[in-house]
Amino acid sequence: MMNKRDKVTLVEVLDKVLEKGAVINGDMVIRVADVDLVYLGLRLILTSVSKAEELSGRSPGSHERELTEEDRAYIDKLQKEIKKAEENIPRLINAGSPRETEQGLAKLILSIVELIRKLMEKEAFRRVRKGSLSQVEIQKLGLSLKAVKKKMQEIQAIFGIADEDLNLNLGPLGDLL
Amino acid sequence: MDGLYLYCIRDKTEDPSSFHTGGIDGKKEVFTIIHNELEAVVSRVSLSKFTSREIQKKAVEDLNWIKEKAVIHEDVIEEAMRAAEDGLVNVIPMRFGIIFKNKTGLEEILSRDYVKMRRLLNKIRGKQEWSVKVYLMDSERFELIIKEINEEIRLKEKEMASMPEGMAYFMEEELKEAVRSEANKELETILDALFRRLGEEAAGSVKTKILDSEMTGKTERMVFNAAFLVHVDKVDPFKKALEGIDEDMQTKGLHLEYSGPWPPFNFTNGGEQA
Numbered sequence A: 001m002m003n004k005r006d007k008v009t010l011v012e013v014l015d016k017v018l019e020k021g022a023v024i025n026g027d028m029v030i031r032v033a034d035v036d037l038v039y040l041g042l043r044l045i046l047t048s049v050s051k052a053e054e055l056s057g058r059s060p061g062s063h064e065r066e067l068t069e070e071d072r073a074y075i076d077k078l079q080k081e082i083k084k085a086e087e088n089i090p091r092l093i094n095a096g097s098p099r100e101t102e103q104g105l106a107k108l109i110l111s112i113v114e115l116i117r118k119l120m121e122k123e124a125f126r127r128v129r130k131g132s133l134s135q136v137e138i139q140k141l142g143l144s145l146k147a148v149k150k151k152m153q154e155i156q157a158i159f160g161i162a163d164e165d166l167n168l169n170l171g172p173l174g175d176l177l
Numbered sequence B: 001m002d003g004l005y006l007y008c009i010r011d012k013t014e015d016p017s018s019f020h021t022g023g024i025d026g027k028k029e030v031f032t033i034i035h036n037e038l039e040a041v042v043s044r045v046s047l048s049k050f051t052s053r054e055i056q057k058k059a060v061e062d063l064n065w066i067k068e069k070a071v072i073h074e075d076v077i078e079e080a081m082r083a084a085e086d087g088l089v090n091v092i093p094m095r096f097g098i099i100f101k102n103k104t105g106l107e108e109i110l111s112r113d114y115v116k117m118r119r120l121l122n123k124i125r126g127k128q129e130w131s132v133k134v135y136l137m138d139s140e141r142f143e144l145i146i147k148e149i150n151e152e153i154r155l156k157e158k159e160m161a162s163m164p165e166g167m168a169y170f171m172e173e174e175l176k177e178a179v180r181s182e183a184n185k186e187l188e189t190i191l192d193a194l195f196r197r198l199g200e201e202a203a204g205s206v207k208t209k210i211l212d213s214e215m216t217g218k219t220e221r222m223v224f225n226a227a228f229l230v231h232v233d234k235v236d237p238f239k240k241a242l243e244g245i246d247e248d249m250q251t252k253g254l255h256l257e258y259s260g261p262w263p264p265f266n267f268t269n270g271g272e273q274a
Helices: A010-017 A037-055 A071-095 A100-130 A135-159 B053-061 B063-081 B103-112 B114-124 B139-149 B151-160 B165-200 B232-251
Strands: A029-031 B002-011 B030-035 B038-046 B091-093 B098-100 B127-136 B204-207 B221-231 B254-262
Touching: A010 B063, A010 B127, A071 A135, A100 A135, A100 B165, A135 B165, B002 B063, B002 B103, B002 B114, B030 B103, B038 B063, B038 B103, B038 B114, B053 B063, B063 B091, B091 B114, B098 B103, B103 B114, B127 B165, B127 B232, B139 B151, B139 B165, B151 B165, B165 B204, B165 B221, B165 B232, B221 B232, B221 B254, B232 B254
Parallel strands: none
Antiparallel strands: A029 B098, B002 B038, B002 B091, B002 B098, B030 B038, B127 B221, B127 B254, B204 B221
């Protein structure tokens, strides 16, 4: 019974002590802290972001985004992008040294990019279902979305960010994604 | 001027003054203030220091400070709870950060809320709080299981294999979405069953907040967080039920963690006391 301490993580203690337990309010009482663990989590992300900002003067890689007239050239390029990213991902994962210091910032930005990507994808799905697109258009659209997604995965691998990390908790508003 | 930091209120004990754990400020000793059949476990703190802007800020922003103080808070309550030789002393654990301006203020509350506190102590008498958390260790594995058991998903997968890449992308996304939603449904079913099953062995059960990985320090996603109030005689069957469930969970890529006995943090905070 007494060995509980050894096994219990700090989070168990925080989980109980900060939000649970009886509360007494009154004229004679002072409350030191009223901490919500969810907000504390969000605050931690923001703290790591400000730290990461100091370290990164980097700009994101340039995206060759110009639309070529030739469908074939466009599709070809996307396919190459996808292949390149696909080849890169396992290499980056195996490198095993995600840039932890920049993770907070990357996580924040990628979460927002992921939100935009999902919105774009949703719109694309809507159009595909509506049947207003030609086969070629569907093919192009699908490849574009796939390329963006692979690029995302590549960046995630660089920073060591898992899919489920791509989210922000907005407290009472719930999760971003 | 000194105030009194309150850790918990407990049943009267044989030896109310013996405490090894140091107080919340790292210096002052822990002692008790006795009121009839109640003991308030407290230590002195400097009022000017603990009401200072600096501390107020630390208390909501500085995780290291919070961790350090929260652990002391819990350690004192733990010692207060384990003061009896046979079994545990009934305690009403207080939330972190409650300070009385003076002894008179505390005694007034003890007197005013005496009946309420006695009733609360009686409610938890002979019972222990146990914590259960579940983590999703391997979401891919979990989704794989879903794929295997779902006919519709398998058919779609076959269809997809013959499509051109761009078109297959839409199918793939649709499929993933379907798998994810099926996986979530299945997860919910499993966890609901877990909550109900454990609840059968407990006198009280409550689901608590799911914590994100910033707080847990784990890469695995927390999917279940609950506390159970278990009668002393039921602790063994409760643990047995847990262990049985854990085996089943592991095959599905889920990991179950439990701990206890805790001071009954989750079963003594019914309604804030004005």
